[in-house]
Amino acid sequence: MAFVAFKQVEKKFGGNLALKGFNLDIETGELITLLGPSGCGKTTALRILAGLIPQSGGTVHIDGTEVSKLPTAQRNIGMVFQSYSLFPNLNARANMEFGLRARKANSALIKERVESLLEITGLAEHQSKYPHQLSGGQQQRVALVRALVTQPRVLLLDEPLSALDAQVRVQIREEVRRLQRELGITTIFVTHDQEEAMSISDRVGVMRDGKLLQLASPQHLYDKPDHAFVARFFGTVNEIPTRLVTPTSIQLWRSEVDIAGASGEPVGSALALIRPESIRIAKAAHGEKAKVVAISFLGPITSVEICPLSPAAADVKLPESIKVVVSSQQAMDLRVGDEVDFDFDLKSALITYQS
């Protein structure tokens, strides 16, 4: 059995089902991210595993033992919260020692554990400061150390970076990943930020409406999303109205493309979901005609929006616009209003049938 397991977990808030038949298996030492829009149930799942709220049905297991009915204090977990949760009356060091003191550990052990983590994290110079004397980033790092000092079986991170500014976020998420790898601690990270999820996770579970839609490595989720929702939520995607040629292929202008995944009932028209980097554009080449409608410079790459002059197949709507990524070098020749040619560099496209 997996190290951490959710089995058919349900959670009702009043009449609302926040989690529906939620199943998740996490292996030892893995960092899993639960990703989804607010209200998708990701934090609920985390809080159920922590024992902070009871589940309405199903069971949760840690290291082969069912913990569903165990109080939080006895689950041996570490948790970092979204809001600043350091105890304001204790300084950074006393905050870090809190968990071990609660377990009545002897002072030699407390000293050894706290000091080894202070060394790894470089927080030693801040140890005698009170929470209000620390920056937001420092507070969350102290909170992380506080959660790790007890050597918990599972580390739970409930959007710990969302209150921080962009630069500190990147810095701390890398530190989280480094510490997690060094200590080999099984970790569940909850976020609504897809970039965060992509950058630090072994596997990402995309959630919607209390259900886990797909659980896979970030690369797999990006390249082979099972659901249109996953494709849209995880990275940018172009939605091109088109038509089926055969039950397993669609028409994209002059080419015919095999269908990789499809949801819904097969009918005549469909929606092709294509990543920006799967489309190439060039001036005066052989391809479909389009007009450049917007150009935004993003450093090494440039995002170009084009508007095709004809729809992808007969009798379907013209796509509103198609986003393409080009090197900024290539973008230097492009102006809004230019006519360009585009074609596809894809083995398959994700199709969602229009109902």
Add this chain to the structure above:
Amino acid sequence: MKSLLSKSLIALTLLTGILFFFLPIYASTIFALESRDGGYTLDPIRRAFENEEITQSLLLSLRISGFAVLLTLVVLVPAVYWVHVVTPSLRKSLEFACLLPLVIPPIVQGVGFLYSMPSFVKSTPYSLVFAYAVLALPFTYRALDAAFASIDIKTLVEASQTLGSGLWRLIFRIIIPNIKTGLFASIFLILALVLGEFAYASLLLWDTFPTVLAVAGMSDASVAVALSILSLVGVWLILNAISTLNRSHRGQLTMGVR
């Protein structure tokens, strides 16, 4: 010209205010401490503390306030905690209930109290403990509510649970230290209230410090006035202590991000 006018207006207002507040106190002090030969003496205060009735009533009032503090801590602190952590939807209702003693006249409260209390409670002066705990609710509730609102108590409780802490450690290491200001404010406010409350005690015929003081004033005015001034100074010191405490803990108790 204009600024000179407004400056002198401000000065005049201040002066009037100072006179309004301090003239009676000054006059009372002179009245209480002036001896027959024209000098000043602390004799009335000495006489007051030699008067058994007065010292007994003072001790009674202190004991009553002690129990009122205890009752408030045991009942109100958990209630305010509960509406902050478990059922925030009830916070408005609790606030409304706690403010009621402000709008219901003491005479109505007193009579209602007389009719609602079982006789074994009514028969001791300690029945006033319940009355004073209720009468102090508008102030004690506000102080405690503000203390709980100034920290993210729910997250702190959850953090402490995930760290393996039990209930006692949570209460004594986390909750109490972080609402300390509110607790001290409540305690001092109850003390100040009990040492000054007259209507209830007089209505229920108990000899508390304020009622005995009123009676003593009829026979020995200078003793009564001297004690009034002492209690005024005492209450003033207490209120000062609260605001000093608030100031020195404000930095530590706000969860700021710098």
